[in-house]
Amino acid sequence: MPCTVLNQPPTLGSRCQCQAAALLRTANLDAPRPVRYDAPVSLSLQPLVPNLQPPPMHPWIAARTARFDSSGIRKVFELARSLKDPINLSIGQPDFEVPAEVRRSAIDAIESGKNGYSPSQGMPVLRDKLQAQVDAEFGHADRQVFVTSGTSGALVMAMMALVNPGDEVILFDPYFVMYAPLLELVDGKAVIVDTYPTFAIDVDRVRAAITPRTKAILLNSPANPTGYVATDAEVRALANLAAEKNVCLISDEIYRPFCYDGPFATPAKYNDQTLVIDGFSKSHAMTGWRVGYAHGPSAVIDTMIKLQQFTFVCSPQPAQWAAATAIDIDIASHIADYRRKRDRFIDGIRDSYEVQTPGGAFYAFPKVPQGSGTDFVARAVKEESLLVIPGGIFSQRDTHFRVSYAATDATIDRGIEALLRLAGQ
Numbered sequence: 001m002p003c004t005v006l007n008q009p010p011t012l013g014s015r016c017q018c019q020a021a022a023l024l025r026t027a028n029l030d031a032p033r034p035v036r037y038d039a040p041v042s043l044s045l046q047p048l049v050p051n052l053q054p055p056p057m058h059p060w061i062a063a064r065t066a067r068f069d070s071s072g073i074r075k076v077f078e079l080a081r082s083l084k085d086p087i088n089l090s091i092g093q094p095d096f097e098v099p100a101e102v103r104r105s106a107i108d109a110i111e112s113g114k115n116g117y118s119p120s121q122g123m124p125v126l127r128d129k130l131q132a133q134v135d136a137e138f139g140h141a142d143r144q145v146f147v148t149s150g151t152s153g154a155l156v157m158a159m160m161a162l163v164n165p166g167d168e169v170i171l172f173d174p175y176f177v178m179y180a181p182l183l184e185l186v187d188g189k190a191v192i193v194d195t196y197p198t199f200a201i202d203v204d205r206v207r208a209a210i211t212p213r214t215k216a217i218l219l220n221s222p223a224n225p226t227g228y229v230a231t232d233a234e235v236r237a238l239a240n241l242a243a244e245k246n247v248c249l250i251s252d253e254i255y256r257p258f259c260y261d262g263p264f265a266t267p268a269k270y271n272d273q274t275l276v277i278d279g280f281s282k283s284h285a286m287t288g289w290r291v292g293y294a295h296g297p298s299a300v301i302d303t304m305i306k307l308q309q310f311t312f313v314c315s316p317q318p319a320q321w322a323a324a325t326a327i328d329i330d331i332a333s334h335i336a337d338y339r340r341k342r343d344r345f346i347d348g349i350r351d352s353y354e355v356q357t358p359g360g361a362f363y364a365f366p367k368v369p370q371g372s373g374t375d376f377v378a379r380a381v382k383e384e385s386l387l388v389i390p391g392g393i394f395s396q397r398d399t400h401f402r403v404s405y406a407a408t409d410a411t412i413d414r415g416i417e418a419l420l421r422l423a424g425q
């Protein structure tokens with residue numbers, strides 16, 4: 001059928017803008033949902049085609065896989081491929097190149113035959129450097145490091161190592177898109193602590209959410225999708241609460257270097273049992289290389305290593321040699337550049353959108369002027385070829401949208417112009 005917007009037949013394997021908008025149409029997620037939930041929450045842009053039920057599940061497929069949909073972010077990536085010259089502010093990875101020395105190290109590793117399995121806990125060349133760095137920062141008697149297959153790999157191992165069926169894990173809403181499905185996979189239960197409208201951590205709310213089934217609190221600062229950076233006071237209070245209640249505090253610090261208005265605060269400074277998750281994907285633009293790491297109490301880390309042995313096996317060896325080089329590379333100029341991009345974007349939309357100035361990461365999370373986040377993003381795609389992510393993917397609410405300003409200044413400026421037009425209607 002021809003596309004009614006462009007009056008063109010969609011080409012094979014691509015989508016026209018009408019279809020793009022249909023892709024983004026979804027159930028109304030507008031109303032805030034209850035704070036605690038047992039039922040799985042749909043996090044993504046579904047159904048893809050309105051009024052069509054998903055096909056019945058193939059009899060071989062395990063029931064646990066039906067508790068969540070595939071990431072809505074990936075669907076926006078698909079749109080990016082199908083639109084002509086989109087304004088793409090949807091991508092959660094740096095727009096700078098992997099540093100040349102890091103690329104060289106990977107090539108040297110490959111050329112010199114460092115291509116086999118690594119030990120499950122990581123290559124000594126990387127692990128020893130990370131351990132020395134962690135020991136110098138914290139000086140904890142029992143803090144052990146191991147290398148994971150990306151930060152995601154560390155998150156998977158952490159959930160598998162810690163969460164029994166029915167255990168509760170406290171998440172701050174909005175939360176990184178992977179957290180809730182990972183909990184579903186281990187039969188855990190997400191307990192949501194709402195942080196709108198400022199995204200600050202209210203420790204009294206966390207205290208109220210703790211029950212005898214609480215196993216862990218999952219903190220992500222600087223945060224995806226809001227860019228919020230938890231203050232030292234918030235982090236300290238949370239660390240003390242976790243110690244008082246004997247729950248595990250998991251700290252996802254993947255955006256740690258991307259702090260623009262003050263120093264980064266880690267709860268591990270105040271609670272020596274904190275499980276820290278980190279990696280090279282964002283700091284050195286190595287998203288495709290799959291090198292992350294975790295550090296925490298040795299009993300937890302040993303269990304995670306045991307699980308890694310029978311799942312991911314190891315992080316790719318050449319990438320580990322490259323990461324060992326990356327540790328010594330100064331990325332301050334990139335951070336300064338992203339601070340400037342943050343200001344450029346926020347200054348550009350501040351008068352037309354309700355938006356918190358993000359202190360870190362490379363995201364902003366403005367409120368939509370009216371309607372749901374999903375409808376707003378569908379309009380942005382259809383009318384402006386602007387790709388941003390509807391906030392309902394990261395949240396119980398569908399009232400905001402995520403912008404990644406990890407883009408060229410020209411793309412950011414085009415995005416601002418498109419957003420101003422969208423707000424003006």
Ligand SMILES: Cc1ncc(COP(=O)(O)O)c(C=O)c1O
Nearest residue numbers: 092150151152176224254279281
């Ligand atoms: C908060 C957060 N944690 C973890 C990850 C996963 O990172 P990796 O690519 O190292 O698996 C991401 C990636 O976007 C993220 O935003």
